[in-house]
Amino acid sequence: MNKTWDKVFGILFGAVALFATGFMVWKNWQNFLEICPIKDLLTWDENIRLTAVYDQYQDFRDGKLWRAFVPFLEAATWPPLRPIFSLLLLATPGEWPITWKDSFLGLIFYALCFPSIIYIVSRISGSYLFGALVSIFVLALSLHTSETPAYSLSSMLETQGMFVLLWVYWGLYKLYDSVKDLKAGQKLPVGSKVGVLISVVLISLFFTKYPYGLLLFISIFLYELISRFPEWIGFVRFSIQKHYKGIRLLFLIVVVLLVLSLPVLRVVTDWNLDQRSFKKVLYVLTVLLFLDFNYFLYKNRKELAEVSPPSIRILYLYAILPCFIWLFSNLDRVMSLVNAQMIVNKFVRSFILSLFESPSDKFPASHVFSEPWIFRLFFLFVLLIIGYWLYAGRKEKINSDSSQGNGAIDSALAKLQSLSWPKFFRDPLFAITVIVFLQYIVIDASTGNKQLRHVFYPLPALLSILSLWFVRSEEVFEKRSRSVFYAVFILFFIWTSSLFIREGGLFTETYSTKNQFCLKGFDTVTFQPAREFAEEIDPTGKYIAFNAFHEEENFQIPGRILASEFDLLFRQKTVEKGKYRNDGKYKWKSWDEFDKAVYVGPSCDLPAKYNARAESLGITLVPIREIKHKSGDYCFKEFRLMKK
Numbered sequence: 001m002n003k004t005w006d007k008v009f010g011i012l013f014g015a016v017a018l019f020a021t022g023f024m025v026w027k028n029w030q031n032f033l034e035i036c037p038i039k040d041l042l043t044w045d046e047n048i049r050l051t052a053v054y055d056q057y058q059d060f061r062d063g064k065l066w067r068a069f070v071p072f073l074e075a076a077t078w079p080p081l082r083p084i085f086s087l088l089l090l091a092t093p094g095e096w097p098i099t100w101k102d103s104f105l106g107l108i109f110y111a112l113c114f115p116s117i118i119y120i121v122s123r124i125s126g127s128y129l130f131g132a133l134v135s136i137f138v139l140a141l142s143l144h145t146s147e148t149p150a151y152s153l154s155s156m157l158e159t160q161g162m163f164v165l166l167w168v169y170w171g172l173y174k175l176y177d178s179v180k181d182l183k184a185g186q187k188l189p190v191g192s193k194v195g196v197l198i199s200v201v202l203i204s205l206f207f208t209k210y211p212y213g214l215l216l217f218i219s220i221f222l223y224e225l226i227s228r229f230p231e232w233i234g235f236v237r238f239s240i241q242k243h244y245k246g247i248r249l250l251f252l253i254v255v256v257l258l259v260l261s262l263p264v265l266r267v268v269t270d271w272n273l274d275q276r277s278f279k280k281v282l283y284v285l286t287v288l289l290f291l292d293f294n295y296f297l298y299k300n301r302k303e304l305a306e307v308s309p310p311s312i313r314i315l316y317l318y319a320i321l322p323c324f325i326w327l328f329s330n331l332d333r334v335m336s337l338v339n340a341q342m343i344v345n346k347f348v349r350s351f352i353l354s355l356f357e358s359p360s361d362k363f364p365a366s367h368v369f370s371e372p373w374i375f376r377l378f379f380l381f382v383l384l385i386i387g388y389w390l391y392a393g394r395k396e397k398i399n400s401d402s403s404q405g406n407g408a409i410d411s412a413l414a415k416l417q418s419l420s421w422p423k424f425f426r427d428p429l430f431a432i433t434v435i436v437f438l439q440y441i442v443i444d445a446s447t448g449n450k451q452l453r454h455v456f457y458p459l460p461a462l463l464s465i466l467s468l469w470f471v472r473s474e475e476v477f478e479k480r481s482r483s484v485f486y487a488v489f490i491l492f493f494i495w496t497s498s499l500f501i502r503e504g505g506l507f508t509e510t511y512s513t514k515n516q517f518c519l520k521g522f523d524t525v526t527f528q529p530a531r532e533f534a535e536e537i538d539p540t541g542k543y544i545a546f547n548a549f550h551e552e553e554n555f556q557i558p559g560r561i562l563a564s565e566f567d568l569l570f571r572q573k574t575v576e577k578g579k580y581r582n583d584g585k586y587k588w589k590s591w592d593e594f595d596k597a598v599y600v601g602p603s604c605d606l607p608a609k610y611n612a613r614a615e616s617l618g619i620t621l622v623p624i625r626e627i628k629h630k631s632g633d634y635c636f637k638e639f640r641l642m643k644k
Contacts, residue, residue: 006127006128006129007128009128009129009132010122010127010128010129010130010131010132011128012132013129013132013133013136014118014128014131014132014135016132016136017114017115017118017132017135017136017139018114018115020114020136020139020500020506021111021114021115021139022111023506023507024111024139024143024506025107025108025111027506027511027512028107028149028152028153028517029104029107029153031149031153031511031512031517032103032153032517032518034512035512035517035518036153036517036518036520036522037518037522037524038518038520038521038522038524038527039097039099039100039103040097040099040531040569040572041099041520041527041530041565041568041569042099042102042103042154042155042520042568043154043156043519043520044564045078045156046102046154046155046156047564047565047567047568048077048564048567049078049082049083049086049155050086050098050099050102050155050568051564051567051568051571052071052083053083053086053087053090053098054090054098054568054571054572054575055071055571055581056068056069056071056083056087057087057090057091057575058575058579060087071083072084073330074330074332075330075333076330076332076333076335076336077336078157078209079206079207079208079209079210080207081160081204081207081208082155082157082160082208085105086098086101086102086105086155089101089102089105097572098572099155102155103153103154103155105155106151106152106153106154106155106156106158106159106160107152107153107159109159109160109162109163110148110151110152110159110162110163112163113138113142113159113162113163113166113460114135114138114139115135116163116166116167117131117134117135117138117166117460117464118131118132118134118135119131120166120167120169120170120464121134121135121464121467121468123170124170124173124429124468124471125468125471126471127471130471133489133493134463134464134467134468136493136497137463137467137492137493137496137497138460138463138464138467140496140497140499140500140506141369141374141375141463141496141499142456142459142460142463143499143506144369144370144371144499144504144505144506144515145368145369145370145456145459146359146365146367146368146369146370146452146516147365147368147452147453147456147516148456148459149515149516149517150515150516150517150518150519151453151456151519153517153518153519154519154520156453156519157208157209157212157457158453158456158457159457160208161205161208161209161212161457161458162456162457162458162459162460162461164201164204164205164208165205165212165216165457165458165460165461166460166461166464167201167204168201168202168204168205168216168461169432169435169436169461169464169465170197170201171194171197171198171200171201171202172198172220172428172431172432172435173428173429173431173432174194174197174428175194175197175198175311175314175315175428176311176426176427176428176431176432177428178192178194179309179310179311179314179426180426180427180428181426182310183231184228184231184234184235184306184307184308184309184310185305185306185307185308185310186310187305187310188310188314194314195314195317195318196318198314198315198318198319199318199319199322202216202315202318202319202320202323203319203322203323206319206323206326210327210333210336210337211337212457213323214337215439215442215443215446216435216439217320217323218438218442218446219435219436219438219439219441219442220315220435221312222438222442223431223434223435223438224309224311224312224315226425226434227425227426227431227434228309228311228312228421228425229416229419229421230400230416230417230418230419230421231307231308231309231400231417232309233413233416233417234307234400234417235304235307235308235309236413237405237410237413237414237417238300238303238304238307239296240409240410240413241410242296242300242303243296243299243300244296248292251288251289251292252289255285255286255288255289256289258282258285259282259286262338263445263446263447263448276335279334279335279338280331282334282338283328283331283334283335286328286334287328290324290328294321346448346450347364347366347450347451347452348366348450348451348452348455349366349450350444350450351440351443351444351450351454351455352440352441352444354366354367354368354452354455355368355369355372355375355379355440355455356372356375356376356379357372358372359372364451364452365452366452368452368455368456368459370499370504371499374492374495374496374499377492378466378492379466381485381488381492382466382469382470385469385470385472385473385476385485386430386433386469388476389424389430389469389472389473389475389476390424392476393422393423393424393476394422394424396422396423396424397420397421397422397423398420398421398422398423398426399420400417400418400419400420400421401418429465429468429469429472432465433465433466433469436458436461436462436465439458440455440458440462467489470485470486470488470489473485473486526561526562527562527565529562529629529631529633529634530562530565530566530569531569532629533566533569533570533600533627533629533634533636534566534569534570534572534573536625536627536636536638537570537573537574537578537580537598538574538578538596539573539574539576539577539578540574540577540578541574541578541579541580541595541596542574542578542579542580542593542594542595542596543570543574543578543579543580543581543594543596543597543598544581544583544588544591544594544596544597544598544641545567545570545580545581545582545583545597545598545599545600546582546583546597546598546599546600546601546606546607546610547563547566547567547582547600547601548599548600548601548602548607549562549563549566549600549601549602550563550582554601554602557602557633558602558631558633559601559602559633559634562634566600567582570598579593579594580598581594583613585613590617591617591619591641594641595640595641596624596638596639596640596641597614597621597638597639597640597641598636598637598638598639599635599636599637599638599639600634600635600636600637601634601635602633602634602635603635604626604628604635604637606621606637614641618643618644619641619642619643619644620641620642620643620644621639621640621641621642622639622640622641622642623637623638623639624638624639624640625637625638626638
């Protein structure tokens, strides 16, 4: 097809893709408003994140700028990017409550994926039409899944991760395309913007959710080792010769093995690694290793520039290094990541297998696609194309240079460094394909938190990258064979697009009944105690709060489920004219900003430690009222603060 017709049909189908995306946004939001009974509350993680945003909003409004800004710097569990968006939404005028705005933002991020796919795929493939077709294909296949509709209407980070990860792979494609002909020691041309692009997209992913960035860094590093193995051997030889000897080398091996063993130890032992003392030791060891490694890089920067692969130099300098500096600048950030590593939730057997599983009535769902045969056959055809492409290019090699070795170990490394290495490893499409595969493998191997939602954020990127291999068939197949593969893609496109009009499809009346839209569920009764107690809060009151349901001793009791709901609803009541803050001895050195105290807990007997806390600040808690919920699981107590 000539460029003119490609552009004409590309515009036509691009308009179809954007219409379908806009219709999806409208229909999903209408379902949220009409079907979901719980719109004033979010899920546990979202509630906690939004609670912190409420506090920052009040502090910014009241002129306490440093106290408002510090949480962005601390950001132990959730990076500051999404809270910044939420804070801006909270300050934006309008009738929608912030829970609606934040949920709608998640839907917008999902919608932004599809114009992004049009741009990225058309730039890589050179075809506007193909970019538009892939966008429709990914929309149909990703939307008609077990959980995407619900996550698109939440303020969880999955849809933000979908959007950012698409641009990450565009950045990686540009990087590997730029360095494919460069040898170790060579640099990108002067004026190249690839480093800036890599920095923006990878840091954005890291600041969307820390594990997203770290898992991708691991996947990239593994691919770097595979794709430029002889050059990495050269880097290892230089490192051993110049720096890593004796105790330094032993320390490196021990710390790396310790970190890599965490997922294994969690599974094969009964050791309780979720202890602050252990995590402090792990933090100190990794920081020392990180500082020593970067000292080595800086001290030998000129020599290392001559032996290091050009791609990893850019990745490390522009993205990985600043992200790790941010990570190690706060002990609680490292501890939070270790905590996440220790979580075990066995909802699915395997993230990879869930992509191929058939729908079932199991709850929570363990399958991804409502029509898995589309993905199964699509994946198989792409593997056939990749396999034949690898076979066709198997004889093309890149020769590596190596100096003579000194000693047995160095001589063995020198032989490895001199190996001829397959040229196909330098191909940018192959690079991003392997990396997205590695993402699923790494998360499957490294985490026991087998929640299905972890499968979804790489899904648009995975489907887009796999689709690009149909274009790549032009390089390895004869004209007749190419026509067959294009015909196969069109068949997959038609098959997938039929999901829009089949039962439960976007353009059917059953879309609202066959899909899940309410991540918070339908059980309004469970959350009613939090709403009832929130009604007792004075909108103009300034409260310091004791929420006993956050205490470790109450983790297994029924009321624990509402810990974050109390925090959020009480703040919603006081955000405009009052104040409501959870107490913390490190954060609040005095209670001068408050005139009342609130206690919520499983029992109406105020724990002695709260009275002791008040005594330490020279405050007497004078009871005002006490409300015991009829369920017996919750108690609300209000106090007046009296200085002694």
